[in-house]
Structures are given as structure tokens and as C-alpha cells.
Amino acid sequence: MNTLLMVIIALLLFIIILLLVAVSFLIYRYFKSVKKDPIRVESKYPQEVQAVIDQAKSNEETSSLFCVDHPDLHAKGECAFSHEHYCELCLAKEKNVKVARKYLNLLLDSNWESICIINDEETGADRLNELYRIKKELWHNEQIPLIAQRQFKINIESDQIEAYTMVETRVEDKEKMSEALSFLKN
Numbered sequence: 001m002n003t004l005l006m007v008i009i010a011l012l013l014f015i016i017i018l019l020l021v022a023v024s025f026l027i028y029r030y031f032k033s034v035k036k037d038p039i040r041v042e043s044k045y046p047q048e049v050q051a052v053i054d055q056a057k058s059n060e061e062t063s064s065l066f067c068v069d070h071p072d073l074h075a076k077g078e079c080a081f082s083h084e085h086y087c088e089l090c091l092a093k094e095k096n097v098k099v100a101r102k103y104l105n106l107l108l109d110s111n112w113e114s115i116c117i118i119n120d121e122e123t124g125a126d127r128l129n130e131l132y133r134i135k136k137e138l139w140h141n142e143q144i145p146l147i148a149q150r151q152f153k154i155n156i157e158s159d160q161i162e163a164y165t166m167v168e169t170r171v172e173d174k175e176k177m178s179e180a181l182s183f184l185k186n
């Protein structure tokens, strides 16, 4: 009788040890998976927009381009005026516009006015390319800066994310630019 009791106790102890091992294994697995998944900050943007932003960011991070002024440093982004690539040291961001630090005064000392906001899809790739071609040419030949910023809007009716490009010019260039970019408006 005594032996039977001893066997039962031993069996119970064995089961308890097994359970403990199983629980610690599960806890270990849980913490491992938590560590692998970096803490996700809730994005303020809709998923589709965040995906575009993430992609743009990763493109910058893995850029094989080098800074125009520091040939040994990887470029971190493009200047909104010149479209040249610059490293982190050379880029500045003000008023939501990223420009080469050397052109920062031009950005801050100018009065900017929006000349048009165009729907990218309705405008089409050809006209958008033409916009950027003219923009680069103006900067290159006449040092006239233009700002073309992409924006995303949610169309509530169709529940779609729509991309827009807002074009801004200095007040003194407005008339000339409106004419040069009139092809965008129809």
C-alpha cells in the first residue's frame, strides 16, 4: 500500500515537472517572438499611404547614390530644387520641403505661392514628366526654383487614396510659371 502511494506521488511529481517545462518553453517562445517583432508605432496614415512612405524611406536608406558634395557619403535624399542627391549632412528640411542646406536661404527667404494642385492620375505620366523636365531645366538654366510636393488625399466617395502634386512658385515667378505650366491645367 505504501509503495503504491509512493508511485502515485512520484508520477504526480513527474507530471508537475513536465507541465513546468512546457510552461517555461511557451514563455520563452512568447518573448522570442515579441523581440523579433519590433514595436509597431501606430501610423497616422492609412495603410496604403504608409506603404508608399516606407518604400520611399527604404529606397533612401539603401541608396547606392552618393552625395554631390561628399562623394564618399551615401545620399539620403534629393534636393527639392535641384533634384541632385545629397547626404544627411547636406540636407535640410523646412516647411516640409527637403532642400540642400546651401539652398535653404532661398527656401526661407522667398514668398511661396501655390500655382496648381493636380491630380496625378488625371494628369498622366507624360504631363507629370514634362512638369519635372521643365522644373529641372528652369533650375539649371535660370536658377528659378519650383517646389513640387506630393500629397495624398482620401476620396471618401470611392474610398480610394488619390495622389496629388502641388506646385509652388516664388511670387515673382508666378506669372511666368503659370504660363509655362499651363499645359497641366486642361
Ligand SMILES: [Zn+2]
Pocket (backbone or CB within 6 Å): 067, 068, 069, 070, 073, 086, 087, 088, 089, 090
Ligand atoms: Zn553631403
